[in-house]
Amino acid sequence: MSGRNSYYITTPIYYVNDKPHIGHAYTTLACDVLARFKRMDGFDVHFLTGTDEHGQKVEKAAEKAGVAPIEFTNAVSQNFRDLAARMNYSNDDFIRTTEERHKKATQALWNKLVEKGDIYLGAYEGWYAVRDEAFYTETELTKGPDGKLIAPSGAEVDWVEEPSYFFRLSAWQDRLLQFYEDNPGFIKPESRRNEVISFVKGGLKDLSVSRTTFKWGVPVPNDDDHIMYVWLDALTNYLTAVGYPDQECESFKKFWPADLHMVGKDILRFHAVYWPAFLMAADLPVTGRVFAHGWWTNEGQKISKSVGNVIDPLQLVDEYGLDQVRYFLLREVPFGNDGDFSHNAMVSRMNNDLANDIGNLCQRVLSMVYKNCDKRIPEPGTFTEEDQALLDAAKAMLPTVRGHMDNQAFHRALECIWAVISDANRYVDAQAPWALRKTDFARMETVLYVLADTIRRLALICLPVMPESCSKMLDLLQIPEDDRSFESMDKALASNTELTKPAGIFPRFVAPEEGEGA
Known part of the structure; x- marks a missing residue:
């Protein structure tokens, strides 16, 4: 862990292809509550959130909107800053992967992995989902209604053939399994830990970590034809925010390794398999814990843009009140499970x-x-x-x-x-x-x-x-x-303190139609 009196907590960095929804608000809220609690408990806290702004999906979305990728990401990233302000999050930093400090950190990590012999140049052939920015094996795919192959997430996949740099993930299989055994609290909740161990035991293949078919990303050092695969780029943000590659700076020494990465269950594999392998390969200490929480449904229905039942957290706050929403999201459902908003x-x-x-x-x-x-x-x-x-x-x-x-x-x-x-x-x-x-x-x-x-x-x-x-x-x-x-907390309340006239703090909720004529 990073030290008894320091605490480093992160949200995932949110992908800027859409506006914020309840899932984003939920993850950051959990981190905010824990960060505030730790500060009140005497810890020096670093609470990080931000936006993930590279990749083919962003490049295509910007093209569709008729703007340059950086203009597109500037606008959408601001939506996440606005959400943080409206939800009263107390983050200490907001990182964007388009920042120069991040490019520097990511290229430094890449160079370290090359130096250690864990990155090599090859050629990639396989199924790739642009929406997920992820590669899939044939056994993971199913046929959709139109006969096209789709990923477990429901995203369409395309067959990709291109030169690629690879990370020797296969070489880390036994070391990862040993790490999970030595650090039983690394993945929470327990059900997610079992999933990850099962996945790793099933065999790890080397991971494609660069692309040549688009340009919106961090350039691979010494090879301008390639940009870094978005997940190597994105995960490095946790290092960037504490000063990497300067491992002698105060913030790095104080806060790394991170104490907790909070993520949604859909991106657990990247954080619990790829990320510790990258860190160990670069001779860096591994984060204390990755916690994967569940998803929300809306009145019993799976949330989807096509159904039109996406929950806007800002609308919830407008209707019910900020602290009421904060309380509900953390009280209603055991954290780690899926939950239903009604x-x-x-x-x-x-x-x-x-x-x-x-x-x-x-x-x-x-x-x-x-x-x-x-x-x-x-x-x-x-x-x-x-x-x-x-x-x-x-x-x-x-x-x-x-x-x-x-x-x-x-x-x-x-x-x-x-x-x-x-x-x-x-x-x-x-x-x-x-x-x-x-x-x-x-x-x-x-x-x-x-x-x-x-x-x-x-x-x-x-x-x-x-x-x-x-x-x-x-x-x-x-x-x-x-x-x-x-x-x-243990101090006695001072007597004879003069009070102002009490006012109600938590009003009852009365729906507009119920209140009419009352």
Whole structure:
């Protein structure tokens, strides 16, 4: 790993042949939440995302649009920057493979692989899918309705014959299998690890790593007829962003190897087979983990442009709210599995988990504090067993949630947090501070203090998932900015802090037609 106090996390770089969809938003969101969590946990984080801008598919798309490839990629890459801003992602860098720093890094890696004897010139004959930028063996192909051969992804394939440089992937089969055995956590979830091991055991062929039939890519050093195959080019971005080929620079020494590459399951093979082989061949340490998450369907239907049910994350945010969407995507489905987006499920999470559970807890407790305690956090008396049980449950969240985050089990982390929210709501009902106001005012103050402190801890631990909403909760409690890290979780809430009038954080969702005439 790259060091105890540093953490390097990456999204895949997104291919610029189309506008961003829910899959892009989901991957980057998972990385953003983990990056924010690690920062709050005292780590120096480098969080990278960006765009993959080379290849035949981009060249053809630009040609179809009647513009130069760089103009085309400038426009589409900006869409991904806009998505990052709108979704409140906290990436430290946004890389484009058309940047000069990336060309330099990729050519340096190529030269290293040549020097090590792992790249040689040959000729390629085989089936190639432009849409996937991938080569396929005949056994992987099936016939479509029109009799044409298609790849497992559904993309059409063409027979390609051209001179090509090859990477000696076949020579790395046993070393990769040994690496997987020595590093059981390298591929997650476990089902994906088994798939990769099975694929590698089936036999690896040398990999074509250059093309001559188009020009939109990084030129192969010392051979202008060839440009680099897009996957060697694309994967190198993770090295580029930390200063490679300068292995003595501060960022490279601090952050390489990366701790986590987050990817969709469709590109796992490139990251879990090709990439570690490239790195080992270049005498570079291999990334700590590749996590392949699942895909989303829409109301039970497979998402497809032809059906017209592609989910635009920006439309979701406009309809439901940013933090509500962030919460739903990570809570609804065990991370790593496929998931279904439905309006009803979204509204249920918003109204039950957010409005009823945490929103109502915060609103009613802080309203009672404001109304009954002279607008200040009250001074607590001696804690009872029930008080201590809730405070202990709130304290115990962090180590448990940390473990789930380190395993990318975001749904489990949120389940753990919501268990404490349920405890707090039961505690309110059991202690009935509105009744204590008349019978035992000092006891009411203690109960409200315990609840206010629990809300503070809940807001802190939810901050990576719902940064805007949880910042508002912490603002209501007047928690200063320098007390918004996990280091401050064990500090007691300061009494006598003056509060502003509480405001609702999570409104209930009411569909426009339901709200008419209400």
